[in-house]
Amino acid sequence: MNERNHNRTVRAEEPLPIDALLPELRQVLEARNSAVLVASPGAGKTTRVPLALLDAPWLQGQRILMLEPRRLAARSAARYMAAALGEQAGGTVGYRVRMDTKVGPNTVIEVITEGVLTRMLQTDQALEGVGLVIFDEFHERHLHGDLGLALCLQTQSVLREDLRLLVMSATLEAEPVAALLGDAPMLVSEGRAYPVETFYAAKPVSGRIEDAAARTVIEAMRQHEGDALVFLPGAGEIRRVEGLLRAAQSSASLSSAASLTIMPLYGALPPEAQDRAVAPTSTPGMRKIVLATSIAESSVTVRGVRIVVDAGLSRVPRFSARTGMARLETVPVSIASADQRRGRAGREAPGSCYRLWTEQAHYQLQPQSDPELLGADLAPLALELAIWGIADPGEDLAWLTKPPAAAYSQAMELLRELEAIDADGKPTAHGREMAELGMHPRLAHMVLQAKKLGLGRLACELAALLSDRDLLRQSRSIDMRLRLDALHGRAAGEQPDEAAVKRIAAEAKEWMRAAGIHDTAPQPGDGCGLLLALAYPDRIAQRRSDGRYLLRSGRGAAIQELQPLSGSAYLAAAELEDSGSDSRIQLAAPITLAELEHDFADQIETETEVKWNRQTESVRARRRLRLGALILKETQLTEADPVLVTEALLSGIAEQGLELLPWTKQARQLQARIALMHTHNSNWPDVSGEALAATLSDWLSPYIGGMRSRNDLSRLSMMTLLESMLTWQERSELDQEVPTHITVPSGSRIPVDYSDPAAPFVAVRLQELFGLQQTPRIAGGKLPLTIHLLSPAQRPVQVTQDLASFWQHAYFEIKKDLKGRYPKHYWPDNPLEAEPTNRAKPRPKN
Numbered sequence: 001m002n003e004r005n006h007n008r009t010v011r012a013e014e015p016l017p018i019d020a021l022l023p024e025l026r027q028v029l030e031a032r033n034s035a036v037l038v039a040s041p042g043a044g045k046t047t048r049v050p051l052a053l054l055d056a057p058w059l060q061g062q063r064i065l066m067l068e069p070r071r072l073a074a075r076s077a078a079r080y081m082a083a084a085l086g087e088q089a090g091g092t093v094g095y096r097v098r099m100d101t102k103v104g105p106n107t108v109i110e111v112i113t114e115g116v117l118t119r120m121l122q123t124d125q126a127l128e129g130v131g132l133v134i135f136d137e138f139h140e141r142h143l144h145g146d147l148g149l150a151l152c153l154q155t156q157s158v159l160r161e162d163l164r165l166l167v168m169s170a171t172l173e174a175e176p177v178a179a180l181l182g183d184a185p186m187l188v189s190e191g192r193a194y195p196v197e198t199f200y201a202a203k204p205v206s207g208r209i210e211d212a213a214a215r216t217v218i219e220a221m222r223q224h225e226g227d228a229l230v231f232l233p234g235a236g237e238i239r240r241v242e243g244l245l246r247a248a249q250s251s252a253s254l255s256s257a258a259s260l261t262i263m264p265l266y267g268a269l270p271p272e273a274q275d276r277a278v279a280p281t282s283t284p285g286m287r288k289i290v291l292a293t294s295i296a297e298s299s300v301t302v303r304g305v306r307i308v309v310d311a312g313l314s315r316v317p318r319f320s321a322r323t324g325m326a327r328l329e330t331v332p333v334s335i336a337s338a339d340q341r342r343g344r345a346g347r348e349a350p351g352s353c354y355r356l357w358t359e360q361a362h363y364q365l366q367p368q369s370d371p372e373l374l375g376a377d378l379a380p381l382a383l384e385l386a387i388w389g390i391a392d393p394g395e396d397l398a399w400l401t402k403p404p405a406a407a408y409s410q411a412m413e414l415l416r417e418l419e420a421i422d423a424d425g426k427p428t429a430h431g432r433e434m435a436e437l438g439m440h441p442r443l444a445h446m447v448l449q450a451k452k453l454g455l456g457r458l459a460c461e462l463a464a465l466l467s468d469r470d471l472l473r474q475s476r477s478i479d480m481r482l483r484l485d486a487l488h489g490r491a492a493g494e495q496p497d498e499a500a501v502k503r504i505a506a507e508a509k510e511w512m513r514a515a516g517i518h519d520t521a522p523q524p525g526d527g528c529g530l531l532l533a534l535a536y537p538d539r540i541a542q543r544r545s546d547g548r549y550l551l552r553s554g555r556g557a558a559i560q561e562l563q564p565l566s567g568s569a570y571l572a573a574a575e576l577e578d579s580g581s582d583s584r585i586q587l588a589a590p591i592t593l594a595e596l597e598h599d600f601a602d603q604i605e606t607e608t609e610v611k612w613n614r615q616t617e618s619v620r621a622r623r624r625l626r627l628g629a630l631i632l633k634e635t636q637l638t639e640a641d642p643v644l645v646t647e648a649l650l651s652g653i654a655e656q657g658l659e660l661l662p663w664t665k666q667a668r669q670l671q672a673r674i675a676l677m678h679t680h681n682s683n684w685p686d687v688s689g690e691a692l693a694a695t696l697s698d699w700l701s702p703y704i705g706g707m708r709s710r711n712d713l714s715r716l717s718m719m720t721l722l723e724s725m726l727t728w729q730e731r732s733e734l735d736q737e738v739p740t741h742i743t744v745p746s747g748s749r750i751p752v753d754y755s756d757p758a759a760p761f762v763a764v765r766l767q768e769l770f771g772l773q774q775t776p777r778i779a780g781g782k783l784p785l786t787i788h789l790l791s792p793a794q795r796p797v798q799v800t801q802d803l804a805s806f807w808q809h810a811y812f813e814i815k816k817d818l819k820g821r822y823p824k825h826y827w828p829d830n831p832l833e834a835e836p837t838n839r840a841k842p843r844p845k846n
Contacts, residue, residue, distance in 0.1 A: 016044030021189045022052040029132070029164055030058060033156060034184035036177050037168045041343040043189045045168050046073075046136055047080050050109045053132065054092075058164070062131030064109045067117055069142045070267065070295055071097040072274045077136075078102070078111040098438070099510050100271060114144030118384055119438060121151050125159060125388075132164040138177070139169040139336065140297075141371035141401070147381055150397040151388060153181070170340060173368070180400055194346035196308075200359040209311050209356065210237050214244035216309050216354050217289060218254050224352050226306025227281075227288040229296060231341050233313040233330045235469060238264045238291040245289065259285060265292035265302075268469050270503055278302045294333075297340050301347050308345040308353040310338060318375045319407055334369040338362070371401045378403055379441045382411040383420055386427045387435050417537055418445040437514050439463060446535035447515050455527045456517035457508075461487060462531055464508040466574055470587070471496045471504065479565055480532060480574055480589040481525035488522050529591030530599060532572035537603070539573040540591065542630045548582060552628035556582035565590060593632060600627060608637065610644040612652025617660070618709035619648040645708050650696045653713075658689055660710055667718035672754030673738040674722065677730075679757050680779060685725045699725060737779050745771045745836035752778070752785065761786035766797065766814075767826060770834040775803040789814075792822045792840070807831050 018039055028035045039045040050064050068074040078095035085092050094103035095111040103110055112120075121127065133152050138145055149167070156163045167177050167184075174186045205212045210232075217230055232238050245262055248254035265277040278296075280303035281288050290302055294314050314337065318329040333341070338355065345351030355362065373381075381403065390396045393403050415421045420431030420441055427435075434444035443463040450459030461484060465471060471483045472494050486496045487504060512519070533540050541549035541557055549557040549571065557576060559566050568590040575587035597604065605626045613620045621640035625633040653660050671687050678684040692699070703721060707713060723731060738760075741749040746768035754760045760778065766789045775784045789798040789806070797814055800806045811831055819827040826841040828834035835842040 016048060017042070018044040018048050018189050021187055022048065025049065025187055026053065026056060028185045028187065029053065029056065029166065032185060033161065033163065034165045034181035035167075036174045036181065036184050036186045037166060037189070038174050038186065039168065039170060039189040040193060041170050041340060042193050042347050043170075045189070046077050047084065049166070049168065050093075050111075050134065051081055051084060054108060056131075058162070059131040062129055063107070064132045064134065065117065065120075065127075065130055066109065066111045066134040066136055067114050067145060067148060068111055069114060069137050069140045069145060071100070071113055071271070072265075072267075072278070072295055073137070074111045074113050075100070075271065075275070076278060076301075078109075081109060081111075099507060114142055114148055115438065117148040118144055118151070121148070121155065122384065122387055122435065125151075125155055127152075127155060127160065127163060130163065132166060134166045134168060136168045137170065138167045139368070141369065141373070143372040143376050143378075143381060146371060146373050146400060147384060149180075150399050153398050176400060180398055193343055194348070194350045196342055196346040196351045196353050198342060198353045198355065200355050200362065201357055204358060204361065205356055208240075209233075209313065210240040210244065212356050213237075213241050213309060213311050214248065216356065217241075217245060218248055220307045220309060220352065220354055221254065221260075221287070221289070224307050226349070226351065227290065227302070227304040228307040228309060229302050229305045229344050230289065230291045230309045230311075231296070232291060232293065232311050233315045234293060234328075235264070235266045235268060236473075237311070238266060238293070241291055260287050260289065262289045262291065265290050265296055267293065267295055268500070268503070270499055273499070280304050294337070296344065297337060302344065303348070305344055305347065306349060306351040308341055308351065310341045310353065310355050312338065312355060312357045314369075316370075316375060317372070317377065319377045329375075332357075332365055334366040335362070336368050338365065373399075373401050373403055376407075377440075378407045378411040379414050382408060382415055383427070383431060383435050383441050386415065386421050386425060387432060391425060414538070415441060418442065420445065437511065439467070439511065442535040443467070446531050447511065447517075449534045450527075450531050451515060451517055453527070453530075454519075455523060455531060456515065457512060457519035457521075458484075458523040458525070458527055459531050460508045460511040460515065460517060461504075462528065462535075462574075463511055464504045466535075466587075467507065468500065468504050471500055476561065477563055477565075478559060478585055478588050479563075480587050481528050483587075484525045484528065525589075529570075529572045529589035530595045532574050532589050533591050533596070533600070536572060536574055537600070538628070539576060540596070540600075540627065540630065541571045541573055541585070541588070542632075543567075543569050543571075549585065550629060551583075552630050554629040557585050558582045559585050569593065570596065596627060596632060597625075603627060604632065608640065608644070610640050610648045612648050612655060614652070614656065616709075617652070617656075618711075619645050619652065621645070642705065646701060646704060649704055649708060649713075650700065653700070654693060654696060658692060660713060661718060662714045662716055663718050667722060669740065669751075669754055670719055670722050672757060672760075673734060673740070674726070676738055676754055676757040676760065676779070676783075677734060680782065684730065687722060687725065739778065742776050742778075742785070744768045746838040747836075748838050759786050761788055761799075763788040763790055763796070765790045765792065765794070765838070766818075767792075768836050768838050769803070770828065770831045770836040772836070773804055773807070773832055775801055791818055792825050 025037065037045060050066050053059065053064060068077060074095045074097050078089045078093050082089045082091060082093040089095060090102035090104045091106060093109045094107040096103055096116050097113045135145060135149055152165055156165060165181060178184045178186050213230060213232060217228055221228060230241065232241060242262055242264060245254060249260065254260065261281065263277040265274060277290050288304060296302055312333055313330050314333050315328050315330050342353040345353050385393050393408065412425060418441055419428060420434050421427055430448065433448055434441055437444040437447060443466065447456065447459045447463055450456050465483050465487065471486050474494050475482065482491065485491050487501060538553040540552040543549055547566065551557050557573060565571065565588060570591045570593060571588040572591045573585045573588040576583040577586055607624050607626055609624060610619060610621045621637040623635050623637055624631050674685060674687045678686050699721065703716060726734065739752065741751050742762060743749050744764055748768055750762045750764045752760050752762055762785055764787065775787065777784050784801045786799060786801050787803060788796050791797050798806060798810055815827050824840050826837060
């Protein structure tokens with residue numbers, strides 16, 4: 001054993017249920033390199049297990065890393081274990097969380113947050129000097145916890161067979177985790193829990209959940225002893241409930257301020273405020289109400305709590321692969337989470353739990369919460385895996401839940417846009433720098449690019465503002481520059497919370513240090529829009545004529561109400577609410593066209609568009625500067641590629657129809673004649689409207705060179721175009737078999753109408769057919785013509801395909817009628833022997 005472990009004594013404490021299981025756990029980890037420990041809330045696993053393994057022979061002077069999902073839990077656990085050794089945090093037991101580290105040269109147990117483990121692994125994949133990694137509260141299934149376990153499993157498999165992994169949870173289904181760890185042994189400890197009486201709502205809450213929560217807290221505090229822990233979905237609800245309870249204090253419907261303190265507890269609070277909320281009250285007789293998010297659900301014991309009021313809601317991130325945007329969604333808790341929350345009331349004594357939902361609704365809740373991996377923005381995960389060397393996360397790593405393919409693919413696209421990875425998915429030098437900063441890839445890219453532009457401090461301040469709650473929560477303005485002004489004490493109107501200003505300023509300074517930025521003077525907010533555009537290149541927005549915006553990604557966006565930024569030609573949106581067809585812009589800053597052209601020059605594409613314009617019925621050519629879906633500039637071109645012009649002209653004809661072409665009566669007749677031949681012989685060209693439209697480029701392209709409008713098309717000869725589809729032999733056969741005219745007995749040439757290929761017809765005056773015994777036929781005698789027999793006034797009197805039958809029967813009836821109406825005309829008794837005429841009567845013979 002290393003010298004640093006000598007003379008270390010754990011103070012005797014009240015026995016906890018986990019104590020009985022510790023010897024078996026030591027034996028398991030002596031023999032195996034993985035184990036799963038399931039221990040109910042209150043069993044003591046978080047603080048007893050690491051201390052019990054301090055002198056394990058296999059540790060051999062190496063460190064123990066214990067992962068906690070939250071900073072508050074990490075600090076609390078480390079301080080508790082250090083106190084058990086009679087030390088301060090930073091000695092044998094230390095912690096390492098974002099912006100707060102207390103470790104020393106003799107630290108053996110490091111309690112860290114999940115993101116810290118990822119950074120450690122990227123720095124040293126073998127985790128040299130680490131003997132055991134403990135994943136505490138793994139049932140919460142945070143993204144970095146899943147990632148950390150997957151990476152540790154690969155390290156254990158490839159580099160460090162001796163590295164031990166212990167997964168601990170209160171409500172986890174252990175079998176799948178044990179299987180993932182190579183059929184690791186499972187140990188179960190029943191926790192020590194005092195009885196908790198559970199009260200359900202008689203009916204579903206109507207109205208605001210805050211009102212119901214405040215009423216329930218007031219009633220519970222009257223009926224029960226001890227402090228209250230109230231679970232609410234977010235900081236906004238906490239503030240509103242706090243206001244309601246303070247109003248109740250003033251009206252004496254709740255204990256006076258002298259005997260009651262109300263404390264918020266959520267992730268964005270300063271560490272000292274969080275610590276005060278979980279510590280027992282120092283004043284005898286003082287009762288406490290802690291208004292908390294799910295941060296207090298596990299790992300942390302809020303001392304003195306006997307009452308839990310649970311709104312039954314949690315706020316979780318949801319990433320939309322459709323839009324590429326994440327949003328916070330308020331969802332019902334799972335049964336497992338509700339039980340965790342209920343258990344907070346029975347940690348130290350019997351307690352009571354008030355659930356603001358009905359008992360029937362309780363059994364309709366999900367059994368377990370969804371892993372964060374299924375609903376989160378996967379860009380940070382994708383960057384970590386690219387640096388780790390993973391090409392296919394689903395195949396190359398062992399996961400309890402695999403990353404969703406669509407969201408992961410979208411994350412990779414964003415990383416390419418941010419130049420963090422190359423076309424093959426390999427990390428670039430820029431991408432490695434981004435990962436080392438420990439912030440979201442968007443913000444890391446912005447900070448590193450801003451450093452080159454001399455805007456490093458401004459970028460770090462923006463990154464800190466965007467990583468925290470809105471500094472001007474009540475402001476209706478979406479202008480990000482106002483938040484910068486508030487950070488520097490220049491805000492007009494709403495004054496920000498001082499603690500929030502200090503916290504954000506401290507975080508900005510920490511990131512300046514991490515990025516090597518040494519600017520001292522505050523920088524003006526003029527570059528705010530450009531920096532946001534660097535972080536959110538897909539959310540650069542261009543104003544449309546109707547006042548709405550078009551995003552570079554192609555999505556629509558809108559500003560909810562009229563304000564100064566509503567008239568900006570271009571915006572960079574930092575925060576969008578994905579709702580409906582248009583996203584709602586919630587935070588943004590203006591950016592100029594000049595900035596876009598200069599700083600995004602390598603991403604701006606020059607395209608020439610040659611397109612048919614339906615309004616002008618002509619081909620229009622224009623050159624465009626395009627940034628994604630945004631058209632930055634557009635100019636008309638008088639000259640364009642002739643091939644593209646021809647294609648656009650053909651496209652216009654296809655779009656508007658063949659009627660754009662200059663059809664004449666003769667051309668339509670020729671089309672119909674060829675169509676008739678095609679119906680009898682499929683080897684003939686198909687010249688139907690559908691066929692011509694489908695083969696435009698084949699038969700029309702050679703004749704429209706240099707043309708670009710309907711007016712130009714009017715110069716075409718459709719007769720020539722149709723004839724060009726026929727061979728010389730087919731033209732000859734067409735004239736013979738399907739003539740344009742027939743000569744009738746009177747000597748007149750009568751045009752044949754082929755508009756109906758199945759029944760072509762001629763319209764001819766009855767007297768001109770005297771002597772013609774049989775119906776004329778075409779197509780080699782295969783098809784009789786339909787004859788429309790006309791009166792002397794050119795009106796139809798009969799339609800027939802059987803002329804012989806007409807002469808024998810119908811003629812005489814028609815003759816009676818027509819002779820009375822046209823007495824000057826020739827109406828012979830025997831039409832088959834009469835002389836045909838195109839006059840009223842035949843010419844007298846000499």
